[in-house]
Amino acid sequence: MAAAQDAAGSGLGRFLNRRGFLRNSVAAGAGLMLTSKSAIAQQAGRTLKVGMVGCGAQGRALQNACVGLDGMQFTAVCDIWPHNLRQVHQRIERINRHDATPYEDYEEMLDKEDLDAVLLPTPDHLHAPYTRMALEKGLAVYCEKMMSNTIEGARDMVKAQRETGGILQIGHQRRSNPRYLHARDQVFYGNELLGRVTHVNAQWNRAVAGMIGYPQNAVLDAATLQKHGYESMEQFMNWRWFKKFGGGPISDLGAHQIDMFNWFFKTTPKSLIASGGVDYYDSYEHNDNVMAIYEYELADGNIARAYYQVLTTTSSQGFYEKFMGEDAALVISESPGYNQVWREARVQESWDHLTQGDSPTLLRPAGTIHHKFWQQPRPWTQPTPWLDTQGVIDVRESEPPGHFELPVSMNVPYHQPHLQNFFEAVRKNDPSSLNCTVQQAFECCVITLACNEAIETGRKIEFTKEDFTA
Numbered sequence: 001m002a003a004a005q006d007a008a009g010s011g012l013g014r015f016l017n018r019r020g021f022l023r024n025s026v027a028a029g030a031g032l033m034l035t036s037k038s039a040i041a042q043q044a045g046r047t048l049k050v051g052m053v054g055c056g057a058q059g060r061a062l063q064n065a066c067v068g069l070d071g072m073q074f075t076a077v078c079d080i081w082p083h084n085l086r087q088v089h090q091r092i093e094r095i096n097r098h099d100a101t102p103y104e105d106y107e108e109m110l111d112k113e114d115l116d117a118v119l120l121p122t123p124d125h126l127h128a129p130y131t132r133m134a135l136e137k138g139l140a141v142y143c144e145k146m147m148s149n150t151i152e153g154a155r156d157m158v159k160a161q162r163e164t165g166g167i168l169q170i171g172h173q174r175r176s177n178p179r180y181l182h183a184r185d186q187v188f189y190g191n192e193l194l195g196r197v198t199h200v201n202a203q204w205n206r207a208v209a210g211m212i213g214y215p216q217n218a219v220l221d222a223a224t225l226q227k228h229g230y231e232s233m234e235q236f237m238n239w240r241w242f243k244k245f246g247g248g249p250i251s252d253l254g255a256h257q258i259d260m261f262n263w264f265f266k267t268t269p270k271s272l273i274a275s276g277g278v279d280y281y282d283s284y285e286h287n288d289n290v291m292a293i294y295e296y297e298l299a300d301g302n303i304a305r306a307y308y309q310v311l312t313t314t315s316s317q318g319f320y321e322k323f324m325g326e327d328a329a330l331v332i333s334e335s336p337g338y339n340q341v342w343r344e345a346r347v348q349e350s351w352d353h354l355t356q357g358d359s360p361t362l363l364r365p366a367g368t369i370h371h372k373f374w375q376q377p378r379p380w381t382q383p384t385p386w387l388d389t390q391g392v393i394d395v396r397e398s399e400p401p402g403h404f405e406l407p408v409s410m411n412v413p414y415h416q417p418h419l420q421n422f423f424e425a426v427r428k429n430d431p432s433s434l435n436c437t438v439q440q441a442f443e444c445c446v447i448t449l450a451c452n453e454a455i456e457t458g459r460k461i462e463f464t465k466e467d468f469t470a
């Protein structure tokens with residue numbers, strides 16, 4: 001955290017000295033509520049000028065997700081590694097058809113360019129200082145998850161947003177995904193098809209993988225690596241496994257899905273227990289496997305438990321989230337393979353109305369149903385129960401549930417709806433219209449990074465109100 005604060009402080013210092021001392025002195029007097037550039041962009045009704053910082057895998061994904069988005073254009077792109085910078089710069093020119101100026105230094109880009117917004121798909125330790133620098137310049141920020149590799153860094157981002165009143169979206173893109181929105185607003189709430197939800201089971205399992213490599217003709221020199229805090233090219237490429245830069249797999253992969261626990265339950269957990277370790281990979285600092293259980297107390301006073309696992313030694317069943325209720329289970333994933341509601345056999349009768357287009361009065365009084373749910377009814381898939389030779393179900397088994405596919409699909413890149421939501425908020429100059437507020441992202445960051453602490457200390461963590469206060 002010290003590093004993040006120092007970087008933020010020095011960046012701000014340089015900014016104050018060079019560019020906007022007068023403007024910022026006045027703003028500081030007024031509680032540092034800067035006039036956001038988006039207000040200007042909105043007034044002028046012009047295309048937003050966007051800079052992208054970090055041209056790795058996620059930089060390419062965001063560049064691709066912006067293809068065809070109206071009202072924005074990349075005018076600058078930045079990366080300390082010329083190899084990646086060149087590739088994304090060329091892709092922006094060739095595919096997005098934007099004329100973007102390349103930079104190897106973030107502060108130089110901020111100084112020279114007249115931007116409205118920046119996208120920050122950089123390693124996690126840069127999120128806090130880079131977000132603060134941009135917000136204090138009046139720019140809107142789309143910063144990738146995990147919000148920060150430290151809770152202090154994430155807390156500083158909440159403060160920076162509050163101090164500036166700027167637009168800050170964190171890249172928890174499931175919150176803008178129409179399949180997830182349908183699942184949450186129509187299935188989980190709305191029609192309450194799951195009944196009382198008692199448990200969640202979610203996982204991200206990945207097969208064994210070696211260190212990420214790099215082309216031998218694109219090695220960064222030792223001085224550049226050192227300047228940015230890396231000991232070697234290997235560490236630079238595999239930053240997410242090292243404590244100084246990232247939060248490990250539980251943060252890198254888990255953040256997306258653990259955020260869904262809070263989002264669906266509309267609250268934060270009471271407590272957490274976790275187990276895990278550096279059991280398989282010798283070269284890394286972070287736990288390569290984590291198993292965690294959160295306990296939630298819901299608005300109605302009921303308890304729900306959410307289990308999460310991230311494994312890096314097996315790809316078994318990939319990644320998904322499963323919300324399990326007394327009437328049905330919802331299985332969903334960003335990957336379209338998981339997209340079903342599994343209905344308990346005992347509620348079969350009433351549910352037939354859902355797929356046959358009848359008035360669904362059995363579940364909820366007419367008029368309170370979100371009618372969109374029925375617009376594209378899908379046929380049930382009824383499993384054949386396993387019967388013995390006498391045609392009797394084994395007494396130890398429940399009758400198998402039937403299932404149907406959620407009637408919503410998404411045919412655009414995963415990140416596009418979230419980016420669209422961001423650019424619309426910038427145009428309206430309205431932080432409250434963001435699908436992932438900085439406070440929600442902070443809460444996710446707190447409970448996710450707490451897994452590492454719970455494993456390290458071997459203790460159950462009881463969350464307090466202060467933990468979620470920035």
Ligand SMILES: NC(=O)c1ccc[n+]([C@@H]2O[C@H](COP(=O)([O-])OP(=O)(O)OC[C@H]3O[C@@H](n4cnc5c(N)ncnc54)[C@H](O)[C@@H]3O)[C@@H](O)[C@H]2O)c1
Nearest residue numbers: 054055056057058059079080081084121122144145146171
């Ligand atoms: N939302 C999602 O689905 C999703 C998916 C993958 C990654 N991410 C997030 O995106 C971020 C980047 O991840 P990635 O997989 O692209 O990593 P990566 O290692 O592939 O790319 C990081 C890039 O940042 C550059 N960089 C490092 N220091 C820099 C600096 N000081 N200034 C400018 N550029 C710098 C590197 O040279 C590299 O090109 C991470 O926060 C990660 O958690 C989000």
